Amino acid sequence: MLLQLRFKHSLPCILLGLLGAEQAAAVGTFKVPFKSSIVPSKLGSDDPSTSTQNPGLKVVTSVHAGDDQTFSDVLIDTGSGILWVGGQASESYTPGPYTRPLNTSFSIGYGTGGASGTAYLDRVTVGGATVSSQIIGAANFTEGFTLIEPINGILGLSPPGSNKGEVIGYNTTPTFVENLYSEGVIDNPIWGMYVAPLGEDGVAEGSGEITFGGVDESRITGEVVWLDNVPDDTKYYNCNASSLYWNNELLAPGPLYAQTDVGVLFLELPTYAFFSIYDSIPGATIDSYSALEGSLVLPNNLTLDSLPDLIIGVASLNFTFPASKYAVPRNLYSALNITDDAIHTWLGPNGIGSFAFGQKFLENAYTVYDCTYAILEKLTFSLTRLLSTNSSVESRKLGFANLA
Numbered sequence: 001m002l003l004q005l006r007f008k009h010s011l012p013c014i015l016l017g018l019l020g021a022e023q024a025a026a027v028g029t030f031k032v033p034f035k036s037s038i039v040p041s042k043l044g045s046d047d048p049s050t051s052t053q054n055p056g057l058k059v060v061t062s063v064h065a066g067d068d069q070t071f072s073d074v075l076i077d078t079g080s081g082i083l084w085v086g087g088q089a090s091e092s093y094t095p096g097p098y099t100r101p102l103n104t105s106f107s108i109g110y111g112t113g114g115a116s117g118t119a120y121l122d123r124v125t126v127g128g129a130t131v132s133s134q135i136i137g138a139a140n141f142t143e144g145f146t147l148i149e150p151i152n153g154i155l156g157l158s159p160p161g162s163n164k165g166e167v168i169g170y171n172t173t174p175t176f177v178e179n180l181y182s183e184g185v186i187d188n189p190i191w192g193m194y195v196a197p198l199g200e201d202g203v204a205e206g207s208g209e210i211t212f213g214g215v216d217e218s219r220i221t222g223e224v225v226w227l228d229n230v231p232d233d234t235k236y237y238n239c240n241a242s243s244l245y246w247n248n249e250l251l252a253p254g255p256l257y258a259q260t261d262v263g264v265l266f267l268e269l270p271t272y273a274f275f276s277i278y279d280s281i282p283g284a285t286i287d288s289y290s291a292l293e294g295s296l297v298l299p300n301n302l303t304l305d306s307l308p309d310l311i312i313g314v315a316s317l318n319f320t321f322p323a324s325k326y327a328v329p330r331n332l333y334s335a336l337n338i339t340d341d342a343i344h345t346w347l348g349p350n351g352i353g354s355f356a357f358g359q360k361f362l363e364n365a366y367t368v369y370d371c372t373y374a375i376l377e378k379l380t381f382s383l384t385r386l387l388s389t390n391s392s393v394e395s396r397k398l399g400f401a402n403l404a
């Protein structure tokens with residue numbers, strides 16, 4: 001059973017009804033497996049998938065395009081919005097039977113790295129979901145991906161409208177999810193994401209799963225709660241979280257800005273709350289040498305059972321992280337170059353009053369990404385403005401649910 005999108009307002013409903021009129025009968029939803037694994041740190045500072053201090057995550061899926069080619073290590077990125085493949089000699093994109101020239105190029109930067117090359121229109125399949133007319137970049141130049149190689153592309157899942165200026169000659173271009181919807185492949189312009197827990201070797205034990213077009217209800221318990229986007233200049237889906245508790249004490253009241261980022265490993269906490277936790281435990285230190293540099297380290301005279309829960313409130317939901325979830329499993333120590341026997345954690349500082357919900361948060365929550373308003377905003381910009389809807393506020397919505 002899949003959830004239907006519930007609209008808060010009747011106007012978008014009506015508009016969507018109009019948009020939907022041209023669509024063929026939509027099949028509904030498509031599941032796409034993906035795989036997460038930890039990539040080494042240090043060298044990673046030039047790498048778009050890693051932040052400067054932390055080890056990154058490599059989150060990949062398979063994309064079929066070009067001359068019957070399967071690009072099997074395409075990064076999933078929630079912070080960018082175009083699709084490109086190729087870039088490594090052995091894996092160049094070759095135009096195929098469905099390829100049409102666009103006579104233009106693309107260029108995208110990620111931190112200090114980037115990719116560029118020729119842009120085409122092509123039939124593109126991800127999992128079972130096929131878009132017949134997708135702009136795809138055939139990279140002939142990439143930089144900054146050394147550490148996570150092999151990769152052969154990036155599938156950007158950030159909201160429609162967030163890829164301005166990346167395909168030369170276009171303002172913004174339709175994202176893969178936007179095309180799935182406009183071509184009638186999915187009924188609802190939303191997608192859900194399940195992130196599989198990392199195993200003790202740093203590789204996810206099972207597959208993560210994106211559900212294009214809906215929510216996989218078998219993965220959740222209770223309702224999805226929806227939060228409005230906080231307008232900012234990032235390409236990420238975000239929201240205001242409502243609280244952070246440690247040892248049942250409210251360390252940080254909301255609103256606490258939070259971004260979901262499937263490429264971040266740590267559960268990154270508001271900086272002052274992170275240091276309150278640090279201060280509350282005698283003997284706590286900050287990791288200064290291992291692959292988890294910058295994270296909280298607790299003394300080995302404590303046991304996991306004696307450590308408090310961390311609780312993050314998001315609207316009406318509480319996501320609870322007992323020590324067993326925020327402590328790094330011992331079997332991972334050598335892979336992460338941890339040589340002491342203290343209790344290392346996945347907790348790191350993010351910024352003043354803000355969270356980054358990376359892998360270690362997402363393993364404990366089901367998240368849902370709603371593009372409805374972003375698509376409406378693009379298609380009906382003047383109309384929504386006429387009707388005084390502040391569409392920039394409504395343009396992205398992020399849903400959360402407890403895992404089943």
Ligand SMILES: *[C@@H]1O[C@H](CO)[C@@H](O)[C@H](O)[C@H]1NC(C)=O
Nearest residue numbers: 039040041055291335336337
């Ligand atoms: C651990 O250290 C080795 C040697 O310095 C390095 O090659 C490897 O990438 C490091 N692993 C991680 C996860 O940072």
Ligand SMILES: *[C@@H]1O[C@H](CO)[C@@H](O)[C@H](O)[C@H]1NC(C)=O
Nearest residue numbers: 100101102103104119120121
């Ligand atoms: C690209 O150029 C070719 C040859 O000039 C032309 O036939 C085609 O229509 C152009 N495609 C687009 C999308 O402009």
Ligand SMILES: *[C@@H]1O[C@H](CO)[C@@H](O)[C@H](O)[C@H]1NC(C)=O
Nearest residue numbers: 104105106116117118119140
């Ligand atoms: C890469 O592709 C772009 C866009 O088509 C083109 O302008 C450039 O010359 C190509 N560079 C190389 C090294 O092939």
Ligand SMILES: *[C@@H]1O[C@H](CO)[C@@H](O)[C@H](O)[C@H]1NC(C)=O
Nearest residue numbers: 228229230231239240255256
């Ligand atoms: C998020 O919180 C900020 C205050 O920190 C507030 O200005 C903003 O309106 C809130 N936005 C949403 C969508 O909740």
Ligand SMILES: *[C@@H]1O[C@H](CO)[C@@H](O)[C@H](O)[C@H]1NC(C)=O
Nearest residue numbers: 281282283284299300301302
């Ligand atoms: C644990 O050890 C640290 C020093 O490493 C010390 O500061 C702290 O008081 C000890 N805690 C307990 C509960 O014994």
Ligand SMILES: *[C@@H]1O[C@H](CO)[C@@H](O)[C@H](O)[C@H]1NC(C)=O
Nearest residue numbers: 245248311313315316317318
């Ligand atoms: C969330 O957890 C805190 C701390 O235990 C509790 O005080 C609060 O009532 C909980 N909120 C919800 C909505 O369950």
Ligand SMILES: *[C@@H]1O[C@H](CO)[C@@H](O)[C@H](O)[C@H]1NC(C)=O
Nearest residue numbers: 230231388389390391392393
């Ligand atoms: C819409 O909301 C944003 C963020 O709250 C604000 O900056 C902007 O001025 C608003 N626009 C209108 C037309 O009300």
